[in-house]
Structures are given as structure tokens and as C-alpha cells.
Ligand SMILES: O=P(O)(O)O[C@@H]1C[C@H](O)[C@@H](CO)O1
């Protein structure tokens with residue numbers, strides 16, 4: 528026990544979509560959560576789990592868990608990170624962390640760790656290399672360079688969601704103050720050429736809902752997928768007019784699948800026509816969706832729920848209005864993937 532107080536359970540407003548009555552109307556006050564091409568989805572005002580920043584962080588800025596069970600446990604095993612509060616001195620190992628950067632692949636995140644090391648002038652003892660701290664989890668890779676953690680999150684919401692639970696707990700055990708989380712990813716552009724850097728203003732699901740929906744004890748729970756607006760502006764301000772590519776901001780759609788879920792015609796299955804696909808993509812474009820990827824919804828919702836400042840910066844690999852297959856050569860793709868990392872490096876260096 529560390530003597531820190533925990534949140535009362537009442538802080539956890541369980542949020543549920545309300546059922547419609549037989550006449551199709553809700554019997555509770557409701558609000559328009561989003562408007563997708565004329566289709567309005569209605570939600571109860573009190574299902575939206577607005578986070579009060581003061582209650583989700585301790586006054587000194589350290590991360591507070593919205594789970595009273597953790598501090599009652601003798602030890603907390605962060606299974607998928609191959610770390611534990613009983614087996615490791617997490618304060619000693621991670622107490623100085625300020626930035627947590629995540630992206631899909633172990634290679635990208637290892638490269639990012641070496642890039643940030645060069646940028647911030649961090650030196651390794653002669654003849655040594657960076658160690659993958661989570662190597663023995665055989666799930667995710669994690670590198671630490673001074674105040675920066677660089678972690679691979681795999682593909683999709685379940686993978687990044689599990690990682691976020693454990694990394695947020697890691698922040699709590701390590702008593703990290705005011706960490707900033709970044710997702711550095713790849714995506715498909717909607718009306719933007721490959722190589723464009725996109726900073727997400729908000730994340731929406733495949734039906735344009737700005738919430739992460741998950742089933743807890745058989746009930747549907749929704750968490751708003753909000754990102755820090757100020758951080759978006761700050762990152763945009765770090766785009767260099769000399770950069771040989773565009774850096775834009777906009778809505779990001781997050782899907783549960785790369786193929787059918789993103790309206791691709793080239794998966795193993797396809798039950799829609801090219802016309803259906805184009806109508807859908809055009810409607811997204813009209814609704815301000817600038818890119819599609821697979822993690823931003825969980826990333827935005829879980830960091831917001833934990834009161835952690837977060838941003839999602841992705842590079843487009845293709846313009847989905849022009850095709851489905853990722854055709855750019857490997858060397859080009861590798862260079863494009865460096866672009867979001869450059870922007871985040873500039874922020875960290877600052
Ligand atoms: O960060 P990455 O490049 O993994 O992000 C996107 C979304 C999926 O994880 C994956 C699909 O190709 O790329």
C-alpha cells in the first residue's frame with residue numbers, strides 16, 4: 528500500500544446506450560452525439576462519461592487509477608509487459624518518464640527510440656545497444672530513452688487497449704507526473720496522397736460515433752474518444768513549411784478491420800460494390816474524416832478516461848479515394864513512416 532487515496536466508486540459513471548421504446552423514441556433526455564450524412568444518433572446526456580481532470584489525477588499531476596482494487600493488491604503483474612510492481616522497482620525504472628510513444632510495429636518503435644536518443648543527445652554506455660524491456664512478454668516491445676518510452680502496440684483496438692491498461696497502471700505504479708501519450712502510426716488517407724501527415728482532432732468509429740464501445744459484464748459501455756485540442760494545435764505549429772509533405776488535422780475514423788471494415792474491395796470477402804464503397808468514402812470525406820486507421824478510438828478514449836493528455840499522428844500510405852492496395856515501394860513506405868516520428872520528436876525536444 529502506498530497510502531494514496533483512491534477514487535470513490537461514484538466517480539465511475541457506468542455509461543450505457545439507452546434502449547428505444549416501442550414507438551422508437553427514447554424516454555430520457557438525449558442529445559445528438561454525431562450527425563453522419565443526415566443520420567442522427569441519439570444518446571442520453573448522462574451516458575457520456577465526461578472526465579473531470581481534477582478527479583483523475585493527483586494534485587501533483589501523477590496518474591491516479593479509476594480502479595480502487597489495484598492498491599489493495601499485494602502486487603500487480605503487468606503480464607503483457609513482462610513487468611510487475613512486486614518484481615521490479617517501477618519508480619526507479621520509470622519514475623522519470625514524461626512521454627509515452629506508441630506505434631504498431633516493434634521495428635518502428637525501436638527506430639523511434641534511436642532517433643529520439645540522437646535528438647535529445649542521450650548516450651548509451653560504449654558498446655551497448657537499447658534493450659527491449661518487454662522482450663520476455665513476446666507480445667509488445669518497449670524501449671526507454673531518458674524520459675521517453677517507445678512501445679509497439681500491435682494491430683487493432685484489442686491489442687492497443689490491453690497495452691494501454693498496463694501502461695496506464697505502469698504510470699501509476701511509477702508515480703509518473705503529467706505524462707503525454709502519442710500514437711505514431713500509419714493510415715489510409717481520404718482525399719490525401721500517400722505521405723501526408725495527419726494529426727487527429729478526434730476519433731470516430733466505423734459508424735461515425737465519437738465513442739469507444741465495449742461490453743462490460745454484459746452491458747454496453749461507451750467512453751468518449753476525445754483528444755487534447757491544444758496538443759493538436761501545438762503539433763500542427765511544429766510542422767515545418769520546408770517539410771516536403773503536408774501536415775493536416777481532421778477527424779480520424781478507427782475501424783475493427785483493415786479490409787471490409789475500411790470498405791476495401793480486395794479482402795478475402797466483399798459483399799458490396801465499388802459504387803457502394805465510393806459512396807461511403809465520399810460521405811466520410813464530406814463529414815470531415817481525413818484518414819482511417821485501427822487504434823485511435825481506444826487510444827483517445829482510454830487516455831481521456833485516465834486524464835492523460837494524448838495525440839494521434841499518422842502518415843497516410845495511400846489515398847483511399849483512389850484505391851485499396853498499398854502500392855508504394857518498401858523504401859518509400861519506410862521514409863513515410865518516419866514523418867510522424869519527426870513531428871513528435873520536435874515536440875519532445877521542445
Ligand atoms: O501503427 P500502425 O502502422 O500499425 O497503424 C495502422 C493501423 C493498423 O495497426 C495497421 C494496419 O495496416 O496500420
Ligand SMILES: O=c1cc[nH]c(=O)[nH]1
Pocket residue numbers: 713714715716785789819820821844845
Ligand atoms: O489504409 C490503411 C493503411 C494503413 N492502416 C490502415 O488501417 N489503413
